[in-house]
Amino acid sequence: MSGHAAPIPMTARRSGPLTGSAEVPGDKSISHRALILGALSVGQTVVTGLLEGQDVLDTASAMRAFGAEVVRHGAGHWTVQGVGVGGFAEPLDIIDCGNSGTGVRLIMGCMATSPITATFTGDASLRKRPMARVTDPLSLFGTRAYARSGGRLPMTVVGAADPVPVRYRTPVPSAQVKSAVLLAGLNAPGETVVIEAEPTRDHSERMLKGFGADLHVEDTAEGRVITLVGQPELRAQTVAVPRDPSSAAFPVCAALIVENSDISVPGVSQNLTRNGLYTTLVEMGADIEFGNPREEGGEPVADLRVRFSALQGIEVPAHRAASMIDEFPVLSVVAAFAEGTTIMRGVKELRVKESDRIDAMARGLEACGVRIEEDEDTLIVHGMGPGGVPGGATCATHIDHRIAMSFLVLGLASQRPVTVDDGSPIATSFPAFEGLMAALGADISR
Numbered sequence: 001m002s003g004h005a006a007p008i009p010m011t012a013r014r015s016g017p018l019t020g021s022a023e024v025p026g027d028k029s030i031s032h033r034a035l036i037l038g039a040l041s042v043g044q045t046v047v048t049g050l051l052e053g054q055d056v057l058d059t060a061s062a063m064r065a066f067g068a069e070v071v072r073h074g075a076g077h078w079t080v081q082g083v084g085v086g087g088f089a090e091p092l093d094i095i096d097c098g099n100s101g102t103g104v105r106l107i108m109g110c111m112a113t114s115p116i117t118a119t120f121t122g123d124a125s126l127r128k129r130p131m132a133r134v135t136d137p138l139s140l141f142g143t144r145a146y147a148r149s150g151g152r153l154p155m156t157v158v159g160a161a162d163p164v165p166v167r168y169r170t171p172v173p174s175a176q177v178k179s180a181v182l183l184a185g186l187n188a189p190g191e192t193v194v195i196e197a198e199p200t201r202d203h204s205e206r207m208l209k210g211f212g213a214d215l216h217v218e219d220t221a222e223g224r225v226i227t228l229v230g231q232p233e234l235r236a237q238t239v240a241v242p243r244d245p246s247s248a249a250f251p252v253c254a255a256l257i258v259e260n261s262d263i264s265v266p267g268v269s270q271n272l273t274r275n276g277l278y279t280t281l282v283e284m285g286a287d288i289e290f291g292n293p294r295e296e297g298g299e300p301v302a303d304l305r306v307r308f309s310a311l312q313g314i315e316v317p318a319h320r321a322a323s324m325i326d327e328f329p330v331l332s333v334v335a336a337f338a339e340g341t342t343i344m345r346g347v348k349e350l351r352v353k354e355s356d357r358i359d360a361m362a363r364g365l366e367a368c369g370v371r372i373e374e375d376e377d378t379l380i381v382h383g384m385g386p387g388g389v390p391g392g393a394t395c396a397t398h399i400d401h402r403i404a405m406s407f408l409v410l411g412l413a414s415q416r417p418v419t420v421d422d423g424s425p426i427a428t429s430f431p432a433f434e435g436l437m438a439a440l441g442a443d444i445s446r
């Protein structure tokens with residue numbers, strides 16, 4: 001939803017150790033895709049563990065607007081009666097994707113090769129984000145887009161009546177761009193090919209295969225080559241959504257920096273295209289056990305046990321950035337409590353998320369007494385050691401859930417409390433955040 005409710009300031013304070021079990025919600029990326037692929041399938045898809053954050057609820061509303069029957073039966077339990085590839089109806093009203101880049105970009109992709117027109121908008125954050133990265137490749141299929149200047153929302157997309165398949169090399173490492181092209185390719189005859197220099201999250205590929213698409217992936221000298229044969233009949237599936245490693249990052253990082261903490265976080269996805277934060281934390285000296293590795297919902301998962309740890313700053317290589325792109329804000333908080341310097345390279349995509357996350361983290365960390373350095377593509381945090389961060393500031397969150405949660409995690413371990421000016425965006429990805437953190441013993445108040 002694009003209307004932004006009244007801001008909700010929130011304050012985090014030091015408390016005793018964090019203990020207990022943190023059952024984080026379903027994966028946001030997989031939840032969007034379960035609804036979208038369900039809508040593009042023939043038959044009834046059943047989803048369990050769906051993330052009921054606002055981003056995903058907005059995608060559910062959009063799928064209804066395109067003609068799918070999307071029904072909630074209970075917590076996380078949803079069904080989608082699909083219309084099949086090429087079966088989308090023209091929406092009668094504007095599609096409002098709220099705060100969600102994933103929602104709007106994937107939905108543009110899946111309507112782009114149908115002979116229908118749709119107008120998209122979003123909240124003040126989404127209306128600032130670049131959409132040409134998606135509409136440029138979609139134009140190769142024959143799709144037309146009429147945007148506000150700078151390729152911003154609101155935007156009207158006119159689907160190609162007679163689409164041609166596309167071969168496209170993504171110019172930025174982005175699973176959203178890759179996925180938009182693959183979803184558009186579903187309704188184009190022949191082979192659509194996407195080449196990505198650096199692999200990004202692969203949920204679309206895994207799930208498209210699971211729904212019966214003819215798709216194969218090859219790692220070559222020019223990068224990862226994904227080939228999809230258009231106009232399949234996708235078949236409805238049962239999707240058990242695994243828990244979100246990006247949401248798990250908040251209790252995990254809090255436990256690492258709040259003295260004497262010891263928590264467990266069960267069933268967290270360990271997909272290699274998503275687990276860069278966990279690799280990085282272990283390299284920093286984090287005490288994390290990865291127990292009971294298994295497969296759930298087509299994804300590798302493990303039960304995590306996380307204890308307060310003495311951490312060392314490290315250099316995070318640029319090639320790892322895509323596998324932890326949403327976790328850099330909270331990593332920069334953890335880095336402030338490490339000994340020594342943490343250098344995060346290859347992070348310029350953070351500048352076009354819900355906010356400019358390099359700038360938002362840099363300004364807030366400075367306000368909390370942490371020394372940082374930044375350039376266009378790099379963030380450097382000078383660690384102050386366990387207990388060494390002064391805090392005592394109010395940090396601006398810029399309608400960005402991850403910035404809000406990151407500074408609240410910081411306030412749980414800093415010398416003085418930390419306030420965020422607006423915690424309401426947390427509901428886009430992690431509505432249970434406050435309750436879950438309180439159950440671990442965290443002191444976060446409104």
Ligand SMILES: O=C(O)C1=C[C@@H](OP(=O)(O)O)[C@@H](O)[C@H](O)C1
Binds near residue numbers: 102
């Ligand atoms: O495809 C997805 O589900 C996502 C891809 C990433 O964005 P980019 O593709 O823009 O990097 C990520 O930041 C976002 O939270 C979810």
Ligand SMILES: C=C(OP(=O)(O)O)C(=O)O
Binds near residue numbers: 099100103353354
């Ligand atoms: C970048 C994010 O999401 P989106 O691009 O879907 O808005 C995020 O959840 O951190």
